[in-house]
Amino acid sequence: MIEKIRIALSRVFVLALLMVILLSSSATNQRWPLFAETLFFMGVVLAAVASMGRLWCSVYIAGYKTDVLVMQGPYSMTRNPLYFFSLIGAMGVALATETLIIPILVMFAFAAYYPFVIKSEESVLLKRHGNAFSNYFKTVPRFFPKMSGFMEPDTYVVRPKVIKRHMLDALWFVWLLGFLELIEVLHELEMLPTLLWVY
Numbered sequence: 043m044i045e046k047i048r049i050a051l052s053r054v055f056v057l058a059l060l061m062v063i064l065l066s067s068s069a070t071n072q073r074w075p076l077f078a079e080t081l082f083f084m085g086v087v088l089a090a091v092a093s094m095g096r097l098w099c100s101v102y103i104a105g106y107k108t109d110v111l112v113m114q115g116p117y118s119m120t121r122n123p124l125y126f127f128s129l130i131g132a133m134g135v136a137l138a139t140e141t142l143i144i145p146i147l148v149m150f151a152f153a154a155y156y157p158f159v160i161k162s163e164e165s166v167l168l169k170r171h172g173n174a175f176s177n178y179f180k181t182v183p184r185f186f187p188k189m190s191g192f193m194e195p196d197t198y199v200v201r202p203k204v205i206k207r208h209m210l211d212a213l214w215f216v217w218l219l220g221f222l223e224l225i226e227v228l229h230e231l232e233m234l235p236t237l238l239w240v241y
């Protein structure tokens with residue numbers, strides 16, 4: 043029941059944020075265009091890092107998530123690298139709106155939602171993997187990577203069919219940048235109304 047409520051709330055938040063983006067323009071871009079372009083550039087960099095990071099995670103986790111406790115590659119530095127890179131990507135897309143309010147909202151929503159998801163997944167992993175997960179839990183941080191823990195094997199078996207599906211997920215952040223640019227052009231052409239000016 044709690045999981046359904048969390049999913050519903052996250053969908054409502056994303057829909058509301060999408061409506062704000064569709065019906066608003068960047069006041070930051072109007073007043074400080076160089077600063078707004080800097081925000082967009084930072085957003086592109088973060089979205090690219092997130093896409094590459096999620097792709098890297100997929101090499102290790104795709105096809106193994108339910109059967110094996112993956113503890114190598116990005117999973118040797120943080121127990122939740124997919125969520126870590128998702129936060130980077132979400133912040134990248136938020137900054138690409140050339141506003142400051144939307145990144146703050148995204149950060150708040152992420153901080154309110156994902157700790158519960160992570161804790162819920164940890165209890166499942168503990169039941170499934172027992173002592174192996176307990177030891178992993180004690181040595182590898184939950185979210186922010188610890189670079190000194192990095193371990194990578196010389197070889198690793200991947201499942202190409204599964205990875206292909208994950209590649210599309212990894213590119214969402216880049217596609218969203220294109221979507222934001224399209225919205226900006228539609229506002230400039232007055233094909234979309236600007237009901238709000240957002241800083």
